[in-house]
Amino acid sequence: MDTNLIIGIINIILIGTTPLIFAAIGELVVEKSGVLNLGLEGMMLVGAVSAFVTLVLTGNYFFALIISIVSGLLMSGFFAFLVLYLMANQVATGLALTIFGIGISSMIGKNYIGTPIEGMSPYFFIVISIIIVFLIGLFFKRTKMGLIVKAVGESHSSAHSLGFNVIKIRFLSILFGGSMSALAGFYMSICYAPMWQEGMIAGRGWIALALVVFATWKAERILLGAYIFGGVAIMQMNLQAFGIKLPGQFFNMLPYIVTILVLVIISGNKLRIKMSAPSCLSIPFNKNQ
Amino acid sequence: MIKIVPRGNSSKSMFIFAPFLSVIFTLITASIIFFIMGYNPIEAIIIFFYSPISNLYGISELLVKATPLCLIAIGLSFCFKNNLYNIGAEGQLTMGAIFGGGIGIYFYDVSSFLILPAMIIAGAIGGALWAMIPAILKTKFNTNEILTSLMLAYVALLILDYLVVGPWRDPEGFNFPKTRGFGESGRMPVLYQGLRVHFGLIITLILVFISYFIYSKTIFGYQLKVSGYSPRAAKFAGYNKNYLIFSAFAISGAFAGIAGIGEVSGPIGLLYRDISPNYGFTAIIVCFLGRLDPLGIILASLVIALTYLGAEDAQLFLRIPAAVGFVFQGLVLFFLLGTDLLVNFKIKVKEKHGY
Numbered sequence: 001m002d003t004n005l006i007i008g009i010i011n012i013i014l015i016g017t018t019p020l021i022f023a024a025i026g027e028l029v030v031e032k033s034g035v036l037n038l039g040l041e042g043m044m045l046v047g048a049v050s051a052f053v054t055l056v057l058t059g060n061y062f063f064a065l066i067i068s069i070v071s072g073l074l075m076s077g078f079f080a081f082l083v084l085y086l087m088a089n090q091v092a093t094g095l096a097l098t099i100f101g102i103g104i105s106s107m108i109g110k111n112y113i114g115t116p117i118e119g120m121s122p123y124f125f126i127v128i129s130i131i132i133v134f135l136i137g138l139f140f141k142r143t144k145m146g147l148i149v150k151a152v153g154e155s156h157s158s159a160h161s162l163g164f165n166v167i168k169i170r171f172l173s174i175l176f177g178g179s180m181s182a183l184a185g186f187y188m189s190i191c192y193a194p195m196w197q198e199g200m201i202a203g204r205g206w207i208a209l210a211l212v213v214f215a216t217w218k219a220e221r222i223l224l225g226a227y228i229f230g231g232v233a234i235m236q237m238n239l240q241a242f243g244i245k246l247p248g249q250f251f252n253m254l255p256y257i258v259t260i261l262v263l264v265i266i267s268g269n270k271l272r273i274k275m276s277a278p279s280c281l282s283i284p285f286n287k288n289q
Numbered sequence: 290m291i292k293i294v295p296r297g298n299s300s301k302s303m304f305i306f307a308p309f310l311s312v313i314f315t316l317i318t319a320s321i322i323f324f325i326m327g328y329n330p331i332e333a334i335i336i337f338f339y340s341p342i343s344n345l346y347g348i349s350e351l352l353v354k355a356t357p358l359c360l361i362a363i364g365l366s367f368c369f370k371n372n373l374y375n376i377g378a379e380g381q382l383t384m385g386a387i388f389g390g391g392i393g394i395y396f397y398d399v400s401s402f403l404i405l406p407a408m409i410i411a412g413a414i415g416g417a418l419w420a421m422i423p424a425i426l427k428t429k430f431n432t433n434e435i436l437t438s439l440m441l442a443y444v445a446l447l448i449l450d451y452l453v454v455g456p457w458r459d460p461e462g463f464n465f466p467k468t469r470g471f472g473e474s475g476r477m478p479v480l481y482q483g484l485r486v487h488f489g490l491i492i493t494l495i496l497v498f499i500s501y502f503i504y505s506k507t508i509f510g511y512q513l514k515v516s517g518y519s520p521r522a523a524k525f526a527g528y529n530k531n532y533l534i535f536s537a538f539a540i541s542g543a544f545a546g547i548a549g550i551g552e553v554s555g556p557i558g559l560l561y562r563d564i565s566p567n568y569g570f571t572a573i574i575v576c577f578l579g580r581l582d583p584l585g586i587i588l589a590s591l592v593i594a595l596t597y598l599g600a601e602d603a604q605l606f607l608r609i610p611a612a613v614g615f616v617f618q619g620l621v622l623f624f625l626l627g628t629d630l631l632v633n634f635k636i637k638v639k640e641k642h643g644y
Contacts, residue, residue, distance in 0.1 A: 036435070038376075038439075042619075078623075082623065082626050082627060086626065086627050086629070086630045087630070088626035088627065088629065089577075089626065091374050091376060091435055092573065092574075092577055092622060092626060093622075093623070093626055095376065095570060095573055095574075095622075096574065096618075096619045096622035096623055096626070097619070099567070099570065099571070099574070099615045099618050099619040099622075100615065100616055100618075100619025100620065100623070101619075102612055102615045103612045103613055103614065103615030103616030103617075103618070103619060104616050104619075105612075106610040106612030106613070106615075107322075107326070107609065107610055107612065107613055107616065110609070110610050198610065198612065203443065206439065206440075206443060209436075209439075210436075210440060213436055247451050247454075247455055249447040249448070249450050249451040250447075250451070252447050253443075253444050253447045253448075256440040256441070256443050256444050257440075257444060259436070259440055260426070260432075260436075260437050260440050260441070263426070263430075263432045263433065263436060263437060264426055264430045264432055267426075267430050267431045267432040267433070268429075268430040268431065273431070277433075281433075282435070
């Protein structure tokens with residue numbers, strides 16, 4: 001293989017995995033605070049369509065970015081209200097958010113399918129995604145606020161007794177997750193595609209969810225996992241070029257199967273699961289109890 | 290000022306009333322959405338929620354859609370009652386369709402009354418086996434069943450995709466990603482000539498009745514409920530926790546598998562990629578809306594089936610994307626989860642005492 005080919009492959013991996021990194025790093029913070037949001041796919045779709053429609057209407061990339069982030073904040077804020085204040089079941093609410101997002105994004109975007117736009121270069125966002133991952137890594141390792149978020153996710157009642165506002169910290173974490181999902185959506189419809197199509201996130205929200213588990217809830221490993229997942233997809237194309245015929249579906253399965261294996265490895269050992277998964281994940285907190 | 294205060298005991302009437310309230314709220318929100326989109330809300334609501342079922346054919350279509358939803362949801366209730374979040378019913382449905390459909394494809398030119406029962410049993414086994422994976426992983430390795438069952442759903446969909454474009458592709462199908470059609474013996478009989486409502490409805494009703502019996506009359510059903518309410522109590526009572534996990538997953542997987550084979554041997558008649566319009570995930574909404582109760586689930590499956598039908602009509606007559614059905618499905622669940630607050634809490638209007 002010559003260097004041009006290698007650079008080409010790295011280029012494709014970087015461009016393809018950036019939305020996964022954005023969505024996964026957002027969800028990582030949400031899960032670290034003890035909340036499981038299964039609405040990634042829905043929030044990414046709404047983020048994608050609102051960015052696209054705003055860009056078509058105003059022609060301004062900055063507005064598109066802002067509106068996209070706002071849509072993510074609204075969607076995740078609604079989720080946070082239901083699960084934190086009304087103590088709704090997180091699994092059901094997250095799934096409802098995804099189903100709702102699939103529907104509402106199709107409705108908003110129905111007149112914009114196939115509208116041509118001038119896409120934005122992905123490289124700026126690739127760099128941003130890597131920076132965000134390292135900042136979040138530092139946030140959890142080096143800052144007091146990061147430790148507090150972790151504490152809330154590990155034991156909300158202890159955190160509450162120590163005087164931390166569990167609900168407020170979780171609310172902010174969920175909002176961060178929502179804005180990151182929307183950013184992933186923005187990247188998909190403005191940089192990656194660049195176009196709008198119904199259901200264009202095509203399961204990336206679920207892969208991002210798998211990625212958080214694969215990374216065993218550690219920020220830097222999200223980069224590693226995303227590039228491995230992305231690399232596998234590229235490898236599939238290359239193997240075919242070399243004449244090795246393995247059905248593509250089996251490569252597409254790998255992220256899910258590997259994630260299950262990682263879960264098995266870390267869950268089998270009590271100490272290891274304690275070191276990786278937030279103990280209060282998906283358990284609702286009621287301070288009156 | 291308004292204050293939310295906990296009730297001493299959870300309200301039984303709100304428990305039953307909240308699902309109805311959430312449907313009403315959804316209708317109100319739906320008309321607002323239609324109005325914003327520039328349609329006459331009343332006309333749109335009629336097209337969406339009434340015209341689809343205003344004739345016999347429409348009723349039959351409603352039952353065709355409600356059948357898998359109801360069957361999957363009643364299966365899921367076994368897991369949810371025990372606080373096991375099996376959210377991979379879509380995968381279990383797909384595996385059921387693959388196992389049963391495989392028999393239908395291999396015996397496509399054989400005529401025998403044994404083929405359909407064999408397909409249904411194979412479908413149940415396929416769904417149950419797929420559901421056993423998260424159950425085994427949970428009992429042996431303590432893995433989170435929410436994540437594993439969800440991941441396995443996507444694996445199952447990819448296996449189906451592989452089969453219909455690869456080894457099972459119809460040799461005379463001009464390379465379309467679909468299998469050959471099942472023979473006459475591999476098709477669910479329709480219940481009424483000229484309509485699509487099929488024998489799967491009868492199977493579903495029987496299984497709903499059996500579930501009702503299990504919940505209300507057997508120790509197993511009682512144990513499921515107790516271990517859902519209080520895992521500690523179940524532990525002290527000496528219930529076999531792993532047995533309950535295995536059976537709940539096996540039942541819900543088998544029901545989803547039967548729903549899958551019901552779909553492919555009923556209205557579809559062959560295997561291809563999109564055999565299920567999200568039934569496995571939507572059934573979770575049905576299960577919650579029906580309060581994990583057999584009768585409630587029947588009612589809820591009819592309501593949610595109507596969102597599918599209405600969406601198809603809205604696409605035809607109003608040119609609204611059919612995905613609008615998903616908006617209403619999401620809204621119903623949001624409102625239900627929201628109004629659920631009133632089961633355990635009440636809203637009190639407190640007068641301010643000024644000086």
